[in-house]
Amino acid sequence: MFAGAPRLIHRRLRLPHRPRALSAARCISNAGSTRPSPLAFAFDIDGVLLRGTKVLPEAKRALASLDGANALGVKIPYILMTNGGGVGEDERSARLTKQLGVPITPANLIQAHTILKSHAHEYADKNVLVLGGRRDVLRKVAEGYGFRNVYTTLDVKSWNPNVWPFYDLTPSEVASIKPADFSTTPIAAIFVFHDPRNWALDIQIMSDVILSRGLIGAPYTSPDDSVKVVFCNPDLVWRGGFERSRLGQGAFREAFQAVFTALTGKPYPHVQYGKPTTATYDFARGVLQQRIGEAYGEPAARQANFYMVGDNPESDIAGANAAGWSSVLVHTGVYDPASGPPAHAPTHEAPDVEAAVRWAVEREAVRARASG
Known part of the structure; x- marks a missing residue:
């Protein structure tokens, strides 16, 4: 959450809930x-x-x-x-x-995640992990932005089911897989495009990538900032069709950082976009x-x-x-x-x-x- 700004004194004009009719002559004259x-x-x-x-x-x-x-x-x-x-x-x-x-x-x-269009050239030829959305939808979005080597956590799970044994891929998820050997495919950056669907799987794999400095399954080392992590939406909550606000990507970020801090003693540096x-x-x-x-x-x-x-x-x-x-x-x-x-x-x-x-x-x- 963000700290509150000083209270500003301002005048609120009281407008009726229903629209006032505009003067026809006023609109037509212009x-x-x-x-x-x-x-x-x-x-x-x-x-x-x-x-x-x-x-x-x-x-x-x-x-x-x-x-x-x-x-x-x-x-x-x-x-x-x-x-x-x-x-x-x-x-x-x-x-x-x-x-x-x-x-x-x-x-x-x-x-x-639209802002990432202006950053795709930095990672166009590097391997990146994209989180959020359904199946490989955001892989295709990222490729449309100019990223060429895009992987998802579902790809990692398919490569080695033991990375998170408490979840089985659905047939539609299996059909979306891009095969890769992640023990020899170094991940340079993690982009959280949209709200993840499986927080546990994604937090585990994010931690693996960072602690092994890009090569999943490699020995853990003291974390540095060699793997770039980008979150696109800081909203803790958002308003959808339910009567009360729902947890957003900001809540996922908080969950990841809490787990990472428990593992290493401090949160991982990240870039934050979004309002x-x-x-x-x-x-x-x-x-x-x-x-x-x-x-x-x-x-x-x-x-x-x-x-x-x-x-x-x-x-x-x-x-x-x-x-x-x-x-x-x-x-x-x-x-x-x-x-x-x-x-x-x-x-x-x-x-x-x-x-x-x-x-x-x-x-x-x-x-x-x-x-x-």
């Missing part, structure tokens, strides 16, 4: 305007647009309004930015397009600026104000605040107002994503009128 949007959005997905597989009704209206039917009367660029993942951006964006009723392209989607890390928000800033530049040109990209709309104070709000973005905390996901003030104070709170968008757009409209 139709076809080429003036740039003064803002751009990054939306979390789970708990903001979706809850499990269910689309929150406000989500479709909020995204549709960004096409021009808003107080500014302009198209507003946006991206979806999630600590989730587990599939390729092509597959996820196609699914989201169908669910949300608006076109979502891979270029508009940042998953927790709220600076690296992930810097990556998102670049993607948003590219979207704005494509729509309105580079000057607009440099001047736009960024808004993060999320449901998790520890990731969405903390990261946006640190990046200098405006942040809007919605009440449809992880954060429950009944539990007290959020650990990281947002610029604004809203009951749902539609109210969040309306508040941000009207805020920028007021600023635009004031500046002339």
Whole structure:
């Protein structure tokens, strides 16, 4: 968990839960305007647009309004930015397009592991272990990013079932195996792309790789940092279709480090990506600026104000605040107002994503009128 930020004193505009009708003349007068949007959005997905597989009704209206039917009367660029993942951006964006009723392209989607595209060249020709997801789905995602020699813990289990004798591979898992002799296949890095399905198997094999310095089954040595370990999602909990929040990849990281510390006396150094890390928000800033530049040109990209709309104070709000973005905390996901003030104070709170968008757009409209 992240330490709470100092409480910020800020004014919350009380907006009605249902959308106000926009003035038709106001929207029509700006139709076809080429003036740039003064803002751009990054939306979390789970708990903001979706809850499990269910689309929150406000989500479709909020995204549709960004096409021009808003107080500014302009198209507003946006991206979806999630600590989730587990599939390729092509597959996820196609699914989201169908669910949300608006076109979502891979270029508009940042998953927790998307940032690894920019790091694949470092390990393109080295052997890497990818954790998380089902069967070999994330092997294929990693290969699509540019990693050439990708293995999973299921591959290791198939090579020698005794690495973790308390679990038997299913037929579908056996069919996904990539054969290798891991006693002669040194692993250079471990990337936890998505939430692991078998924590015990994965923690055991991670420990084997690190303590044997890459060659599974070799004698254990004093641990050093020769094997790079990367986690893509720090969320301890996330909000899905169940009534209460579920443990996330951050919980797996804590479990691994607790076991590794018990074995060796100290945790293993690792790289952390995902919200709220600076690296992930810097990556998102670049993607948003590219979207704005494509729509309105580079000057607009440099001047736009960024808004993060999320449901998790520890990731969405903390990261946006640190990046200098405006942040809007919605009440449809992880954060429950009944539990007290959020650990990281947002610029604004809203009951749902539609109210969040309306508040941000009207805020920028007021600023635009004031500046002339």
